[in-house]
Amino acid sequence: IWLRGEPFRFKMLRVLLFFAGALASTFEDAQRLPFKGYCAKAPQAQQSGFPEAPPAHILQEAKLQLSGIQLVFRHGARDLSSDKPCFKPMRQAFKNCSVQTLVSFTGLSPSEPLPLVREVLDAYPLREVQLPGSGYTSGLSGCGLGVLLDAAIPQTKALAAEVRRYFPRLPAMPSRNTTRLYSTGKLRTEATLFLMQRELFGDTPGVRLFSRPVTSDPWDLNQHCPRAGLARHARHYKSGPNLITRRFPDFARRWKQASGTDFQPSFKDCLLVATCSGQHTLHLPQLLQPGSPLFKEALRVSLKMYQEHYMRDPEALHLLAAPVLIELEHFMIMQATQGSPLLAMWATHDTTILVFLAALGVWDGQWPPYTDTVVLEVYKESNSTSLSNESYFRFLHHGVPVVFPWCETQEKEIRSDLIPGLCNVKAFLPPWITPYRNMQRLRDACARTAPAGLDAEFLHEDHLASQDGFVESWSRNSFVMYALYALSCGVFMCLGYCWRELRELNRWNSQFCSAQLETLLSS
Numbered sequence: 001i002w003l004r005g006e007p008f009r010f011k012m013l014r015v016l017l018f019f020a021g022a023l024a025s026t027f028e029d030a031q032r033l034p035f036k037g038y039c040a041k042a043p044q045a046q047q048s049g050f051p052e053a054p055p056a057h058i059l060q061e062a063k064l065q066l067s068g069i070q071l072v073f074r075h076g077a078r079d080l081s082s083d084k085p086c087f088k089p090m091r092q093a094f095k096n097c098s099v100q101t102l103v104s105f106t107g108l109s110p111s112e113p114l115p116l117v118r119e120v121l122d123a124y125p126l127r128e129v130q131l132p133g134s135g136y137t138s139g140l141s142g143c144g145l146g147v148l149l150d151a152a153i154p155q156t157k158a159l160a161a162e163v164r165r166y167f168p169r170l171p172a173m174p175s176r177n178t179t180r181l182y183s184t185g186k187l188r189t190e191a192t193l194f195l196m197q198r199e200l201f202g203d204t205p206g207v208r209l210f211s212r213p214v215t216s217d218p219w220d221l222n223q224h225c226p227r228a229g230l231a232r233h234a235r236h237y238k239s240g241p242n243l244i245t246r247r248f249p250d251f252a253r254r255w256k257q258a259s260g261t262d263f264q265p266s267f268k269d270c271l272l273v274a275t276c277s278g279q280h281t282l283h284l285p286q287l288l289q290p291g292s293p294l295f296k297e298a299l300r301v302s303l304k305m306y307q308e309h310y311m312r313d314p315e316a317l318h319l320l321a322a323p324v325l326i327e328l329e330h331f332m333i334m335q336a337t338q339g340s341p342l343l344a345m346w347a348t349h350d351t352t353i354l355v356f357l358a359a360l361g362v363w364d365g366q367w368p369p370y371t372d373t374v375v376l377e378v379y380k381e382s383n384s385t386s387l388s389n390e391s392y393f394r395f396l397h398h399g400v401p402v403v404f405p406w407c408e409t410q411e412k413e414i415r416s417d418l419i420p421g422l423c424n425v426k427a428f429l430p431p432w433i434t435p436y437r438n439m440q441r442l443r444d445a446c447a448r449t450a451p452a453g454l455d456a457e458f459l460h461e462d463h464l465a466s467q468d469g470f471v472e473s474w475s476r477n478s479f480v481m482y483a484l485y486a487l488s489c490g491v492f493m494c495l496g497y498c499w500r501e502l503r504e505l506n507r508w509n510s511q512f513c514s515a516q517l518e519t520l521l522s523s
Contacts, residue, residue, distance in 0.1 A: 027303075027304075027307045027364075027365030029364070029365070030303060030307070030364060030365035030366040031300050031303055031304055031307075031365070034296075034299040034300045034302070034303040034367075035268065035272060035299050035303065035366075035367050035369075036366055036369075037049075037369045038272055038276065038367060038369040038370065039077070039272075039275065039276035039369070039370065040076075040077075040155055040369045040370035040371050040372075042151075042154035042155045042157070042158040043154070043157075043158035043161065045155075045158075045369070045370075045371065046155065046158035046159045046161075046162050046371055047158070047162060048399070049371075049372070049373060049398050049399055050159075050162040050163075050166060050373065050375070050399050051166065051375055051396045051399040051400070051401075052166070052399070053066070053166050053167065053377075054066075054418070054419050058418050058419065059379075059419075061418060062415045062418045062419055063381060063382045064379040064380070064381060064382065064392065064415070064419070065379065065380060065381075065382050066167075066169070066377060066378070066379055067335050067336055067339055067378045067379060067380045067391065068332075068335030068336075068339065068340070068341065068342050068343065068344070068378045069167055069342075069343060069344075069375060069376065069377055069378065070328060070331060070332065070335075070343075070344040070345075070346070070375070070376040070378075071163065071343075071344070071345045071346065071373055071374070071375060071376075072328070072346045072348060072353065072373065072374040072376075073159065073192075073345070073346070073347060073348070073371060073372065073373040073374070074348065074349060074350050074353060074368055074369070074370060074371055074372045074373075075148060075152065075156075075188045075189050075191075075192040075347060075349070075370070075371070076148060076149075076151065076152025076153070076155035076156050076188075076192055076370050076371055077148065077149045077151035077152045077155060077276055077277070077370050078146050078147060078148050078149060078152065078188050078273070079142075079143050079144075079145070079146065079147050079149055079273060079277075079281065079282075080145065080146070080269055080270065080273055080282070081145060081146035081235050081269060082145060082146075082235040082266070082269070083123070083145070084235075084264070084266055084267065084269070084270065085261060086259065086261060086267040086269075086270035086271075087259040087260060087261060087270070087284070087285050087288075088259065088260035088261055090270075090282075091282070091283045120141065120142055120143060120144035120145075120147075121140065121141050122140060123142050123143070123144050123145050144187075146186065146187075146188055147187060147188060148187070148188045148191050148192065149277060149281070151276065151277065152188075152191075152192065152195075152370070153195065155370055155371050156192055156195040156196060156199070156371065157195070157199055158371075159196065159371045159373065160195070160196050160199035160200050161199070163196075163200065164199075164200060166375075167343070169342065170200060170201075170342075170343060171201075171342060171343070172201075173201060173204055174197065174201050174204060174207050174208075176208065176341075177340045177341065178340065178341055178342045178343065179341050179342065179343050179344070179345075180210070180331065180341040180343070180344040180345070181193055181197060181207065181208065181209050181210065181344075181345050182209070182210045182211065182219070182344070182345065182346045182347065183209055183210075183211055183346075183347040183348075184211065184212075184214065184217050184219050184220040184347065184348055184349065185211050185212065185213060185214035185217060185220070186214065186220065186349070189347040189348060189349065190209070190211070190347070192347050193209060193345065193347040194209075196345060196347070197209075197345075218320070218323035218324050218327075219324060219346065219348045219352055220348070220349065220352065221233060221320055221349075221351060221352055221355060223320070223323060223446070224446065225319050225320065225446035226446065226447060226448070226449060226450060227315070227316065227319055227445060227446050227447070227448040227449065227450055228313075228316040228319045228320050228446065228450070229313070229316055229450045231309065232320060232351065232355070233349075233351050234265075234266060234269070234306065234350070234351055235266055235269070237265060237266055237305075237306065237309055238264055238265075238266065239264060239265060239305060241262075244262070244263050244264075244301070245262075248301055251263070251294075251297055251298075251301060254287075254294055255294065255298060257287075258285050258286075258287035258288055258294055259285055259288065263298065263301070265301070265302040265305040265306055265309075266302075267298070267302065268298070268299055268302035268303070270282065270284075271284065271288065271290075271295060271298060271299060272299075274290075275290045276370070303365075303366075303367060306367070307365050310354065310355070310358055311358065313451070314359075315445075316450075317355055317358050317359040318359050318432055318433070318436070319436070319442070319445055319446050320355050320359070321355050321356040321358075321359035321360070322359075322433055322436040322442060323442070324352065324356050325356055325359070325360075325429055325433060326429070326433070326436070326437065328346075328376065328428075329425075329428050329429055331344050332376060332378055332393060332425055332428060333425060335378040336378050336380050336391035336393075336425050337391070339380075350367065350368040350369075350372065353368045353372055353374060354367070354368055357374075357397070360404065360430065361404075361405070361430070362395075362397070362402050362404070373397075374395070374396070374397050375394075375395075375396040375397075376393060376394070376395060376396075377393060377394040377396070378391065378392075378393050378425065379391065379392045379393070379394075379419075379422070380392075390424065391424070391425045392415075392422045392423060392424055392425060393422075393423055393424075393425050393428060394419065394421045394422055394423070395421065395423075395428075396421070401420050401421025402421065403421055403423070404423065404427070404428075404430065406427060406430050406431060407423040407424070407427045
């Protein structure tokens with residue numbers, strides 16, 4: 001087979017290199033600087049994280065034209081997304097959230113002022129001094145859970161400025177034929193998308209914003225999928241009661257001395273929100289000040305636990321990411337074949353971006369920061385109007401092209417030299433997604449019961465204790481698990497290629513063997 005021809009050798013080399021990279025990617029680099037760039041200070045973070053579009057003369061030389069772009073981006077800075085008592089006592093006072101204090105109703109005249117101003121009472125009942133979590137009403141008002149803070153305004157404006165710089169062909173006014181605006185049903189993503197469209201298009205009345213119910217939106221990882229488990233969002237993940245103590249005993253002891261609580265990976269939200277807001281809205285204990293050894297260690301432990309949590313079940317990642325990836329592909333093909341919509345924007349969350357990057361095998365282990373953006377560029381050949389005349393895409397994250405190992409491009413070599421990362425739109429999605437293109441097969445796969453231990457965080461404490469040994473063993477040997485998974489995938493892919501090649505060589509082999517047999521008999 002290896003003597004058959006160069007294309008097969010290149011395919012096998014690509015596969016082996018890909019899995020060698022997966023084997024070496026133990027996320028250790030991310031753990032050295034956990035949650036790097038998370039606060040995404042404007043405008044430097046948005047400028048450094050956005051790509052440079054190919055200049056006009058490069059496109060002309062490659063005989064390509066930019067047919068459309070898609071942006072998948074996280075919202076800006078927010079307050080705490082859940083009611084978790086990270087410290088004792090918790091001192092939070094979230095007031096600086098003017099970006100969405102107004103409440104509007106559909107059907108009102110554009111000139112009529114908005115009638116109500118929102119103030120949320122008792123957003124964090126578990127932290128009440130009297131009767132915590134029992135329905136006690138203190139009357140304390142604030143922004144609410146996971147609401148954008150004022151710091152999100154310059155972040156979103158800076159992101160919009162980068163979009164306009166990067167894509168000067170933006171339509172003057174958004175319409176069904178030129179733009180597609182989508183947001184999850186959360187206030188923070190809707191407000192972010194509102195700010196984005198206002199910065200890009202001004203105060204245009206009647207702009208359509210598409211959404212789905214929060215409880216079933218795949219862009220919020222909320223589709224019905226028992227097989228994928230319950231701990232899909234970072235705020236839902238809770239390690240076993242003794243896992244942190246057994247794996248990181250010295251850290252667990254020092255954390256409790258400093259905070260008065262037992263550490264959970266989700267406590268990273270308290271540390272990051274307090275740091276990004278300059279502790280104006282949430283104060284950290286003295287021994288957990290930003291930059292302190294215990295602060296850094298807490299973020300490192302948290303990121304390590306999340307890496308293991310999200311990577312332990314590849315099938316769950318595939319099931320969660322499939323609807324989002326298929327929808328992106330649908331609009332990519334529309335942009336390639338019809339040239340519309342020119343711009344598609346998807347306002348979503350950190351865990352959604354993390355999950356589909358991990359499902360594609362390109363997550364670097366680092367947590368998506370505020371305004372983190374994935375850019376999909378769609379190109380078609382000049383004067384081309386159909387998919388048969390070849391269309392291409394580029395997938396960019398942190399402003400850098402990402403090349404998928406299954407990408408089978410047929411473009412001329414000069415094109416890939418001129419525009420790195422170029423790939424045929426037909427090869428956007430990986431082979432594992434093929435069965436999930438059928439909605440019934442996707443539903444059937446999702447309807448299966450989750451494996452034992454996947455949702456151990458939500459089970460009875462006695463059962464949790466029995467699962468801790470499994471989780472601890474898996475975590476201690478995570479490198480071995482990654483190696484075995486990568487090796488098994490590589491073997492199966494190698495066998496698949498070999499089978500195909502052997503079938504093609506079957507007739508040649510038969511003729512060759514017959515000729516050799518006749519020679520031996522005659523001699």
